[in-house]
Amino acid sequence: MLFEVWAPDAERVELRLEGCGHPMERDPGRAGWWKAEAAAEHGARYGFALDDGPTLPDPRSRRQPDGPDGLSAVVSPALFDHEPSWPGRALLGAVLYELHIGTFTPAGTFDSAAERLPHLVDLGVTHVQLMPVCPFPGRHGWGYDGVAPWAVHEPYGGPEGLLRFVNAAHRLGLGVVLDVVHNHLGPSGNHLPAFGPYFTDTHHTPWGAAVNLDAPGSDEVRAYLIGSALAWLRDYRLDGLRLDAVHALCDTRAEHFLAELSAAVDRLAAWTGRPLFLIAESDRNDPRTTTPRESGGLGLHAQWNDDFHHALHTALTGESHGYYADFAVDPAAALVKTLSGGFFHDGGYSSFRGRSHGRSLDPRTTPASRLLAYAQTHDQIGNRAVGDRLSAGCSPDLLACAAALVLCAPFTPMLFMGEEWGATTPWQYFTDHTDPELAEAVRRGRRREFAAHGWAEEEVPDPQDPATRDRSCLDWSEPGRAPHAELLDWYRQLIALRRGEPALSDPSWEYGALAAAPEGTVSFRRGPFHVAVNLADRPATLPLGAEAAGARVVAAWRSAGPPDPDGRLPLAPRSAVVLATAGAGRDAGR
Template sequence: MQFEVWAPQATRVTLHCDEATRALERDPERAGWWTGDAEAGDGTRYGFALDDGPVLPDPCSRRQPDGPDGLSAVVDHGRYAWRAAWSGRGLPGAVLYELHVGTFTREGTLDAAAERLGHLAELGVTHVELMPLCPFPGRHGWGYEGVSLWAVHEPYGGPEALKRFVDRAHELGLGVVLDVVHNHLGPSGNHLPAFGPYFTETHHTPWGAAVNLDAPGSDEVRAYLIGSALAWLRDYRLDGLRLDAVHALRDTRATHFLEELSAAVDALGADVGRPLFLIAESDLGDPRVITPRAEHGLGVHAQWNDDFHHALHTALTGESQGYYEDFARAPFAALTKTLTGGFFHDGTYSTFRGRRHGRPLDRTRVSAHRLLGYAQTHDQVGNRAQGDRLSASLSPGLLACAAAVVLTAPFTPMLFMGEEWAAGTPWQFFTDHTDPELAEAVRRGRRREFAAHGWAEEDVPDPQDPATRERSCLDWSEPVRDPHARVLAWYRKLIALRRDEPDLSDPDLEDVKVAHDEDAGWLAFRRGDVRVAVNLAKETARIPLGIRHARVLAAWEPVGPPDEEGVLSLPGESCVVLTQA
């Protein structure tokens, strides 16, 4: 088979394949590339030595059996016999479920996670969003320190296990989305700088030198990242990708990397005959990210909407620290603004940033399904000092209210694993760094970060302690016990309503009408003929819905229809979904 590698600064490249070595030759058609043939098949170990340096794994390695620093292994994707006939499942109308393989089950493998997919099918979600799977040092971690952007973390089961997982998901009618990290790699196990200018000092990010998207050599770096993205979608039959922190993709070229990537993904979708999509994590507040390329946008198909989360979180909890400050001043007004306009910061002053931030969405042109709405995510839970979920501090009634808002809002809903049954387990920040100095630096940095906010060192879990990961694993005995079982039934009911009531899947932001009373603690909104009301206060609220005849579709507590004046009496910490009779 043919081996190739981009190493523009090398004067000599040697392929080490099993026990044999072979000098590669410069490719006359592609500057900086080296190629050569060698006997190899599925599972063959190999690596490249540049000049007199050590043998390194392939930057495009499809498998790292011994971790990021070991030799690469050949993967023959044609060997896997796919079972499911799958025509794809697009983003409009979707309900996503974010899942971390290492804590979804105690076993922490893709095969163990696949055995639980029946639960998600019964829940009614449409897509599983997997947190990053690329190899990283150690066994357990969040996955955002990954390297080898074409490979699957071996402790999770490697490439074959991911195919089995996707196959099982598709058999159950579930699409699969993968979180990919293009904005940084490593740092441990990142050998890309030895091969070429994959990073540039022209820009800097929180992780150091930026990935090279616009400096000399960036053509090949962009092709590397796009090739990796397409490989996930093609070789593993994934349905979409979540792009981590796109605001850290520093690119000054006339055609932005995201635009180039979205065009490539759309072309692949047309080629394979199934819908493929990209979801960005973006802190830019810029509608151009999710505006189609034909309308001079970047063409990403959707993005996470943290503004909606922050407004909902402050309304539920009253928290006002950090980036919650602006939302906490009038959380129900903030929630109203995001439900009708998408972004809260749309050119307004952001106290957290110390400047104005964002830009308004054009509600006539941007479909609300392009924004993901959620009450919890891995970031919003795991980046808290103790990784506490909403269920650690809120009553089941308030959790039901959060679910009602998320699952009946105009956005594409997303849940974080265990949220659907009010999981009692935390989800904490954990690592398994094999470099002692890096491990200690992460431990100190985590504790220093929260010490600045008044946390005692002993109250911040040690990321390197195996018990931190173990505490974060879901307890699968919970869903059959109350109050977990009641919350789970409520999520199932709401997801079914979203599927069965066309008004709830209408992505027109202009058609959303909201009323609220900040002091009384209630909010109500209209989606066509459907009304949703939530009362976050402890006392019964009288909510003027403006309709006298309504049928209750779902209620957390028993509630009657509005009175003759169109006023609904809603018990405290409760919610209801009605339709005009």
């Protein structure tokens, strides 16, 4: 088989395969590339030695059986032979479910996670969004410290385990999305700098030197990352990718890396005949992120919208510290603004940043479905001092109200694992660094960060303590008992209603009577459906108007009843209701 590696500054490169050395020769057709032919079977261990140095893993390794610092293993192309039966599942109309393989079940493997997929089918979600699965030091971690962007974390099950998981999901009709990290590599086990200019001091990021997207040598680095992205979609038949923190991708070239990536993914979609998509995590509030390339944008298909989360979180909890401060000034107005326009910071002043921030979206060119809406994510839970979910401070009634707003708005909704039953397990920041100095630095840094916000050192969980990860695993006994079972049934109702009624999954920004009051009520109309929630601990009455008179209740949480003949809707404290007028489908609410 052919072994290749890009090492532009090396004078000599040797393939070391199963203990034997094979000199490599320069590829005359590609500058900086080396190649060698050698017989190798599936699983054979190998690496590359540059200028008689130590044996290093392959930058394009598909498997690292002994972790990031070990030798690479040959993965036979036959592993990726598939029956061409999966037609794909598009993002439009989707309900996503974010999960972490290592804590979705106590076993923390692809196979154990696959056993729980029927729960997600019964819930009604359409896509599973996996947090990163690339190799990282140790056994347990969030995955954002991965260092081998083409490989799969061995403790989860390696490449074969991921393939089994994807196939199991597809057999059940579930699409699979993978979170990938292009903006940095982890601090331990990163051997890329030995091979070439994968990083540059031209720009600096929170993780140090930036990934080289625009300095000398960046053509190959861009091709490296794009090739990795396409391999996930092509070889594992994934349906989409979530791109971590794209605002940290420093690129001054005329064609931005993200535009080049989106073009490559669109070409692959055309070639495979399957819908493929990219979802960005972006802090910029920049409409160009999801504007089509032909209209001057980057061409990504959707992006996370933290502004909606912050508005909703503030309305539910009353928190006002940090980046919640601007939203807490008038939570009702913040909710209306994000529901009607997506971004709260759309060019105005952001006190958290100390400057103006963002641009407004054009509803004529940006469907609401290009924004993901959520009440909870791994970031918004795990980056809190003790990893507390909304369920730690909000009653099941408030959680139900949040679900109604997420699942009935025109955005693409996303849930975080366990949210659907109000899981009481926290989701904390945990690591398993094998380097003692790095482990201690992470521990001290985490505690120092939250000490500045008033937390005592002993209150902040130790990321390196195995108990921190164990506490973060879902408790699968909860969904079958009160009060979790009732909340789970509510999520099922709302998702079924959304998926069954085109008006509730319509990606347009068309609303009727969108309003929120300081007293805690939020209401809007989408087609023939009225959605109303009362976040307050006292009853309320909403004057919905004559058109709501005679509307029937199709989904209700603690509802006080249907509208009266004048269209006034009584709402019990901390309740939610979806009404259907005469124009709704006959099966609405079933």
